[in-house]
Amino acid sequence: MQNKVFIIFLIFLFTSGYTATAQKQINTPFSRFNIGSLEPQGSFRSLSMGGTGTAMRDNSSIYFTNPASYSSLDTNSFVFDFGIDYGRNFLSNGGSRYSSDDLNFHHLFMGFPLTKGWGIAVGFIPYSSGFYKITGSVLPNDLGYDPNIGPYSVFHGGNGGIAKYFLGTGVKVIKNISLGVNMTILSGELNRTNEFVFADFGNVFHSSLTEKYTIHGINFDYGLQYTASLKKNYFLNIGVSLTQNNSYKSDFHHLAKRYTAFGTVDTVSYISDNTTKTEIPGTVRFGVSFGKKNKFTTGIDFISTKWSKSIIPGSSGYAADTRELRVGAEYIPEKYSNYSFIKRVEYRIGGHIGDNYLIINGEQIKEYGVSIGFGLPLRKTLSKTNLFFDFTSKSGSFSNSLHREDYLTMGISLNLWDAWFIKRKYD
Numbered sequence: 384m385q386n387k388v389f390i391i392f393l394i395f396l397f398t399s400g401y402t403a404t405a406q407k408q409i410n411t412p413f414s415r416f417n418i419g420s421l422e423p424q425g426s427f428r429s430l431s432m433g434g435t436g437t438a439m440r441d442n443s444s445i446y447f448t449n450p451a452s453y454s455s456l457d458t459n460s461f462v463f464d465f466g467i468d469y470g471r472n473f474l475s476n477g478g479s480r481y482s483s484d485d486l487n488f489h490h491l492f493m494g495f496p497l498t499k500g501w502g503i504a505v506g507f508i509p510y511s512s513g514f515y516k517i518t519g520s521v522l523p524n525d526l527g528y529d530p531n532i533g534p535y536s537v538f539h540g541g542n543g544g545i546a547k548y549f550l551g552t553g554v555k556v557i558k559n560i561s562l563g564v565n566m567t568i569l570s571g572e573l574n575r576t577n578e579f580v581f582a583d584f585g586n587v588f589h590s591s592l593t594e595k596y597t598i599h600g601i602n603f604d605y606g607l608q609y610t611a612s613l614k615k616n617y618f619l620n621i622g623v624s625l626t627q628n629n630s631y632k633s634d635f636h637h638l639a640k641r642y643t644a645f646g647t648v649d650t651v652s653y654i655s656d657n658t659t660k661t662e663i664p665g666t667v668r669f670g671v672s673f674g675k676k677n678k679f680t681t682g683i684d685f686i687s688t689k690w691s692k693s694i695i696p697g698s699s700g701y702a703a704d705t706r707e708l709r710v711g712a713e714y715i716p717e718k719y720s721n722y723s724f725i726k727r728v729e730y731r732i733g734g735h736i737g738d739n740y741l742i743i744n745g746e747q748i749k750e751y752g753v754s755i756g757f758g759l760p761l762r763k764t765l766s767k768t769n770l771f772f773d774f775t776s777k778s779g780s781f782s783n784s785l786h787r788e789d790y791l792t793m794g795i796s797l798n799l800w801d802a803w804f805i806k807r808k809y810d
Contacts, residue, residue, distance in 0.1 A: 407512040407544065409472045410483035411788055413748065413777060414541055416701040416741055417693070418598070418661075419513035419573055424448060424547075426490060427466050427771035427796045431756025432711025433733025435682035437670025438608065438622035443765045443800040445492040445504050448668060449624040450563030451606035453553030456494050456502035464492040464506075466769070466796030473789040477781035489794055500555035510547040513573040516540045534582040545571030545598060559611060565604035569631060569663075572597045588641040588649070594697055598661050600631030616676040628665035628692070635659070635696035662694035677718040684709040690740040703747045707737030711754075729758030729767070739777055744784060750777045752790075758798075765800040 414420040428444050429436040436446040440455040443462055456462060471484040492506035517539040521528055528534075548570070553563030575594040581587045606624035613619060637654040666688040674680035686709065690702040711733030717726035732755050739748035752775030759768045771794035779785025 407470070407487050407509070407514055408483070408485040409470050409512065409514060409790075410474070410481070410516050411472055411512070411790075412474070412515050412517055412539075412786065413739075413741055413788065414511075414513045414515045415517075415539065415575065416743065417695050417698045418545060418596075418663075419511035419541075419543075421511050421740065422509045423773075423775075424508065424510075426464055426492065426798075427756060427769040427794050428713075428731070428758065428798070430773060430794075431731035431733060431754050431769070431771050432680075432682060432713060433684075433709040433735045433752075433754060435670060435672070435684045435709050435711040435733065437606075437624055437668040437684045438620040438672040439670070439680070439682060440608065440610065440620055440672075443767075443798065445494045445506065447492065447504060447506060447549055447551065447565065448604075449606035449608060449622050449670075450504070450551035450565045450604055451553045451561040451608040451622065451624070453494060453502035453504050453551060453563055454500050454555040454561040454608075455553075456496045456504075458496050458499045460496065461799075461801055462492070462494040462504075463799040464490065464796055466490050466771075466794055468771070468792055468794035470790060470792045473791075474786055475789075476786040489796070497552075500561075501552070502554075503550075503552045505550045507546055507548040510545045510569060510571070513541045513543045513545075513575070532581070533587075536580050536582075538576070538578045538580075541573065541575040543571060543573040545569055545573070549604075551604070553606070559609055561608045561610070563606040563608075565606075567602050567604060567626075568600070569602070570599040588643055588647075590639070590641045590651075592637070592639045594638075595636045596633065596697055598631050598633040600629065600661075602629040602631075602663075603627055616678070618672075618674060618676060620670075620672045622668075622670045622672075624668045626666040628663065630660040630662055633657075633659070633661040633696055637697065656696050659694070659696045661696065662692065664689045664692045674713075677715060679712065679714045681712045682710070686737075688740070701742055702740055703738065703742040705738040705740050707735060709733070709735040713758075724760075727760045729760075731756040731758070735775075743779060746779050746783050746785065748777055748779050748785070750775065752776065767798050769796045769798055770794070771796070 436448045442457040446452040466489040468489040469486045474481045490508040494504035496502045520536040548568040551565030555561045573596045577592040579590045608622045611619045634657045639651040642648045670684040672682035686707040713731045720726040734753045736751040739750040741748045754773040756771045773792040775790045778787035
């Protein structure tokens, strides 16, 4: 037990410092807008099943999107889940293609019971990514070339991200009903740069625009789950969770300047706004899951967020309401097989379809994806290694000067479960 505590403590310290500075290096131009490209929320078990989780309950997993699920954590048990992922993004505008990839931290969760029917969980996960790089040039034969301006090159780049931290508890108030609450913290920084450099480098002014946006604040999630135990180990769960709309303290700095090759710098405009708060709208989730204990689980979630009500300093008119449908299933041939590892493996599949929160050139970006996953059990324990594979596509109309992104993700997580609080009778 002491060795396990030491290992988890080291991982926690490593990831705490790592997430403070790390960012995904996946090039996605959709990160130019609002608070960046939103990251999928959930463990790899949840994401393998399409991102379902509102009505899910399990004694070895943490479904933080509905804190009422923490009441399912076993007495005297401890759950630890740490994951990393590799992503590759393929961009296309109908004529050319580009790809980028990155390996990065994905999540860290911990949970344990306080008493029977009362659990607590803590963790953190990336909330959004702000990384992108766009370069180009306008030459004499290009459309839109102006001989009065001459040839020039452009660069648009961004970096940074926003992280989500949570601490929550869930309690079974009566036999079939559990309630829960998360305290969440959003914190991060986004930096953006736009530069125009002209071919006549020494005789004209070039232009540069930089933006810096920071956000931090506390919010709350509330959850409810109803659990019905049916005959022959079948079950039915219904879940509802709500993330309330909230104002976050934020700072926005905008600097536009022009400069020459000889060091002359002229400030065109400067904006410093630390009074306008960022308004992030509430999210409502409704889910149903049905299955047979230790055999199979199916789930469906509906998620709605009124992003059109958001207020994000430096961004205006780029957010639209979203509605998402997420479905998934898990099957275990024989959970406690003594002879076959393959029969003990957990097989998962899922899908999701809906709207992305971005609206560009008057068109809302569409998004859909499919996923599969496997839970590989470790010997003589409920601990497992989770593998996760996902394909997600985000797209707008090529005719509307938009592009398509096909995102492939592979993830691996270590999900540890152990009875840590039982007093030994023998040494």
